[in-house]
Structures are given as C-alpha cells and as structure tokens.
Amino acid sequence: MSSPIIICYTGIVEKAIKELKTEGRNAAAVFVTSPTYHGICSNLTEISKLCQSYNIPLIVDEAHGAHLGFHPNTPCSALQQGADLAVQSTHKVLCSLSQSSMLHMSGDLVHRERICKCLQTLQSTSPSYLLLASLDAARAQLSESPETIFNKAMELAVDMKTLINKIPGISVLDFPSFSSFPAFDPLRITIGVWQLGLTGYEADDILIQDFGVISELTGSRSVTLAVNIGNCREHVVRLVSGFKHLSETFSLNQGMRGHRLDDIDCSPFDDINMSLSPREAFFASKRKVSFKESVGEICGELITPFPPGIPVLIPGEVITERALNYLLQLRSRGADITGVADPLLSSIVVCNT
Ligand SMILES: Cc1ncc(COP(=O)(O)O)c(C=O)c1O
Incomplete structure (x- = not known):
C-alpha cells in the first residue's frame, strides 16, 4: 500500500497542552481514539506518561479494542498502558448484544463519584437487563479461557493476510517497518482494491452478493474486515475466493478503470473555517x-x-x-x-x- 503518514501523537498532545498553557488555560483531559476503525493503535503508554507528568487524565475511546490484551500478538489495552478511563463497545469485538458497552476506570485521578453523577445525567432510569446480562455473558466467556480465546481467530487472520497478499492487484495495509508503534490490531485487515480500478463500495457489493462476505467498513479505495472468535476456515476460503474473483475479473480493465479513482481528494482537510460554534x-x-x-x-x-x-x-x-x-x-x-x-x-x- 502507498507510504503511510505516521503521526507522532505524543508530540501533538504535548504541543496542544503547551499551546493551551500559553493562552492561560489548562487541558481538562486528553482524549484519544485507539484503535481506530482500521485497527491502528496509538502509543498510549507514552501519551499516558505525558498526561501523568501534567496531572491530566487520559480518556481513550477504545470502542474497537475490547479484545486487546487477551492475546500476546495484540497491543496492550488502554488501561494496561496507563489510561485513566477507557470506553469499549463490548458488542463490536466481543459477543455482547448491540448497544452494550463498558466504561473502565483506573487510578484515582478521575473521581468515581463524579463519573457516576455524569452517567446519571445521561442514562435511562430503566436499564436493560438483557443488555447487562449479555455484558456479563461476554465477560464470563472471556474469563473461561482468557489466554487462548483469540488463538484461532489470530491464526485465521494471519493466513488470510498471507493468502490475500499473493493476489495480483490487491494489497493489505501494513506497517512492516514499525514493529512496535503505531501498532496494528492483527484482527483488523484493510484490503486495498484501487489498483483494480475498483472502489471499496463496488468491491463490497460483489463480496456480499456473490460470496456472502460482509466487511466491517468500506471506503473509497478499500474494505476493512474484522476477524473474530466466530470465524472458521471456511470463511477464509470464501473470502480469498472473493478477492481472487475481483482480481481476475477486474485486472484486465485496470488501465481503463484506474483513472476513475485518481481524482479522489485524499489529503486531509486542514483549511477548516468555523464562522459559528x-x-x-x-x-x-x-x-x-x-x-x-x-x-x-x-x-x-x-x-x-x-x-x-x-x-x-x-x-x-x-x-x-x-x-x-x-x-x-x-x-x-x-x-x-x-x-x-x-x-x-x-x-x-x-x-x-
Ligand atoms: C471509534 C468509535 N467510537 C465510538 C463508536 C460508537 O460506539 P457504539 O456503537 O458502541 O455507540 C464507534 C462506532 O462505530 C467508533 O467507531
């Protein structure tokens, strides 16, 4: 895949904290999304050390990371890396029901009573026991075999990447030269199809209709897949057949179709002008x-x-x-x-x- 832009998060966080200080203000908290939807994880250990040195709580949107720390090949979880608060969408990567999630706390920088008060202002007075029970079931499922539960999914993901990488015109997002950070969640696989002149949306339609493969996320140039404990070998076979089909069907048209994607503006929008709050x-x-x-x-x-x-x-x-x-x-x-x-x-x- 084309050269990724690596962002030095810690430097950006420190710059933001210092900028506020020069304006006579103090940061109330640092908020980081890690992993991203594509499975890219920030160096939270470094960021949390920085936050501690300023006595600022680190809050992590870990919606896609409820499984982190449950396999040696995944990055450590936000709390393991020193975050004060981490919110996880347990329903996304573990097996609880949709809408159920968990807020985890560590340390004493953030007051538990204050969090409870804030939650009270947002939450219903009639909690869903169905959702709560499903969270408890997800917790129980993990606690039965916390060290091995993701082994099979991890093996399947590795095999999937190896097989897909061999298909002409298809590429897998990877940062081979960065062994530690930014780290990848090995269970998220982003597959580029633009070299075939295809958009992620077009590839996704074919994968769903003809191969019964449902991606987690589609983009203008790629699709992102989530491998999980419910997957089996047959899923890998079907998925790889799907990408082979795309490669065989569209590689001949590549020259004609390739230009269709060249005009997509992929650079960041850095010229934002707010006229009103x-x-x-x-x-x-x-x-x-x-x-x-x-x-x-x-x-x-x-x-x-x-x-x-x-x-x-x-x-x-x-x-x-x-x-x-x-x-x-x-x-x-x-x-x-x-x-x-x-x-x-x-x-x-x-x-x-
Ligand atoms: C990074 C991130 N944070 C938060 C959310 C929202 O999570 P939930 O669906 O559990 O409300 C999403 C949803 O996709 C997400 O991608």
Missing part, C-alpha cells in the same frame, strides 16, 4: 440552498459520508468548494451521505446570517 449553528434560523450555490455559506447540518462516518462539514463551518467536490466524489462512488436533510445532495441546509 456548533451550538450557535444549532440554534440559528436556517434555510435550504441548492448544493452548488452553497459555497461560502455557513453549514447548518452535519454532513457525514458513511462509511466511514466521519463528518466532512459540521454545523457552523464555512462550506468550501473542495468539501462539496469531495462529497460528490464519494457519493458518485457509492457512499451514503448521512445527517443531511437531502441525502441526494441536491440541497444543503445553511444558517441565516
């Missing part, structure tokens, strides 16, 4: 304008291509031509646009100024 935008009066005429207006809605579910425009942000072009490119390649009044993108809700 999201709160001001939420309460502002609004109107609908045609998509093309919205450049320069203040966005009044959350415009989020899904997958991956990361907003391109948020309420209060000034709409740029680049953002509009990017949204159109993604839509034409099969992404759904969520959060908007008009998912077909003929119009956009903007704030009256």
Whole structure:
C-alpha cells in the first residue's frame, strides 16, 4: 500500500497542552481514539506518561479494542498502558448484544463519584437487563479461557493476510517497518482494491452478493474486515475466493478503470473555517440552498459520508468548494451521505446570517 503518514501523537498532545498553557488555560483531559476503525493503535503508554507528568487524565475511546490484551500478538489495552478511563463497545469485538458497552476506570485521578453523577445525567432510569446480562455473558466467556480465546481467530487472520497478499492487484495495509508503534490490531485487515480500478463500495457489493462476505467498513479505495472468535476456515476460503474473483475479473480493465479513482481528494482537510460554534449553528434560523450555490455559506447540518462516518462539514463551518467536490466524489462512488436533510445532495441546509 502507498507510504503511510505516521503521526507522532505524543508530540501533538504535548504541543496542544503547551499551546493551551500559553493562552492561560489548562487541558481538562486528553482524549484519544485507539484503535481506530482500521485497527491502528496509538502509543498510549507514552501519551499516558505525558498526561501523568501534567496531572491530566487520559480518556481513550477504545470502542474497537475490547479484545486487546487477551492475546500476546495484540497491543496492550488502554488501561494496561496507563489510561485513566477507557470506553469499549463490548458488542463490536466481543459477543455482547448491540448497544452494550463498558466504561473502565483506573487510578484515582478521575473521581468515581463524579463519573457516576455524569452517567446519571445521561442514562435511562430503566436499564436493560438483557443488555447487562449479555455484558456479563461476554465477560464470563472471556474469563473461561482468557489466554487462548483469540488463538484461532489470530491464526485465521494471519493466513488470510498471507493468502490475500499473493493476489495480483490487491494489497493489505501494513506497517512492516514499525514493529512496535503505531501498532496494528492483527484482527483488523484493510484490503486495498484501487489498483483494480475498483472502489471499496463496488468491491463490497460483489463480496456480499456473490460470496456472502460482509466487511466491517468500506471506503473509497478499500474494505476493512474484522476477524473474530466466530470465524472458521471456511470463511477464509470464501473470502480469498472473493478477492481472487475481483482480481481476475477486474485486472484486465485496470488501465481503463484506474483513472476513475485518481481524482479522489485524499489529503486531509486542514483549511477548516468555523464562522459559528456548533451550538450557535444549532440554534440559528436556517434555510435550504441548492448544493452548488452553497459555497461560502455557513453549514447548518452535519454532513457525514458513511462509511466511514466521519463528518466532512459540521454545523457552523464555512462550506468550501473542495468539501462539496469531495462529497460528490464519494457519493458518485457509492457512499451514503448521512445527517443531511437531502441525502441526494441536491440541497444543503445553511444558517441565516
Ligand atoms: C471509534 C468509535 N467510537 C465510538 C463508536 C460508537 O460506539 P457504539 O456503537 O458502541 O455507540 C464507534 C462506532 O462505530 C467508533 O467507531
């Protein structure tokens, strides 16, 4: 896969903390998402040491990492690396029911009573015992064989990567030269299909319809798969057949189709201009304008291509031509646009100024 950009997280965190200090403010907490949806894990040990030196709590969105620390080949969990709080979507990678999750705490920097109070303001007074029981069942399942439960999934994932790497036109996201950090969750496999002139959305449709393979996440150039304790050898065989089929069917068309993906704007959006705070935008009066005429207006809605579910425009942000072009490119390649009044993108809700 093309050279990845490695972000020095610790440096960024320290820079942010120092910048606030020069403005006479103190960071209340550091919040990190690790692993990402693609399974890339930050060096939380370093970040937590840094946070400790400033006496700032480290909170980790570990939605995709409830299994970390249960196999020697996975990175350690956020708490094992010194985080103060870690929230895990137990339902994503362990076997509890959808919506169930766990908040883990460690140390005494964050007060347990304060967390309980905050939760009380957000939670229902009628908890679901079905969800709670499923969390307990997931915990029990892990505690029966904590050292071996992921062995089979890990073997399957390794075999899957090896076999897929041999298929022409298909590539597997890997950072071979970085043995420690950023670390990868070995059970998340991101497979690039752009060399075949295919988008991830197109590959995903074929994999679902013809091979019964459901990916965890699709993107403009790749699909991401999650291997788990429910997988078996037959799944690997089916999956590899699916990618071989894609390679054989599309590699001949590669020259003709390849250019279709070259125009996707993949560089980060670093020119964001907020005219109103999201709160001001939420309460502002609004109107609908045609998509093309919205450049320069203040966005009044959350415009989020899904997958991956990361907003391109948020309420209060000034709409740029680049953002509009990017949204159109993604839509034409099969992404759904969520959060908007008009998912077909003929119009956009903007704030009256
Ligand atoms: C990084 C990350 N954090 C949090 C969430 C939300 O988790 P949940 O679905 O358990 O509310 C998601 C959902 O995909 C996610 O990808």
